[in-house]
Amino acid sequence: MLLIMTFVLTILITLSMILFIIPILNIHKKLDREKSSPFECGFDPFSKPRISFSIHFFSVSLMFLIFDIEITLVLPTPILLKEINIVSWMISCTFLFSMLILGLILEWKQGSMNWL
Template structure:
């Protein structure tokens, strides 16, 4: 019994030493400002916190979110074709595509999709 406890204590001691030593050995490079900073939403996280971010980045991300939601609404339409009346399916698909195309035309006309 005493030998088993001594063996378990020995294994735990070795494992704790390994857990302490490995992170010290595993440091490849010293951390600098760029490596320790996460990439944020189009602005430098080390600059002044009150500096506004790019409105163009915000509008592109908003367009992505809106069109992504529209795609999730479009995906089940072939399945719905079997379950509902064909005329109702055509009207709902036309309405959904009309809203999507109208939004795309508005974004294009406002110049939100131009990077320059």
């Protein structure tokens, strides 16, 4: 019992020392205005908040999300090939890839991927 009490007391003392030392070591970070400001992609944090952002940034992030979701749908297929019908898998993957390729061609034709 005494060993457990000593162990708990040692842990409490160590934790309290850490809680008092960390704010002292981080004083220089509180003084830096730029590091304490929130970071938002595509925006200058010290300018007017209602400026418009680049549509190219939005379209690239949207394309990334679409292809990221596509990867999560296709990635487990080697494991599932043992359990599902190969014909239905081929039809669904062909439909998925054709929709993605058609969307990519449409974005290319509209010029959303041009940065000039």
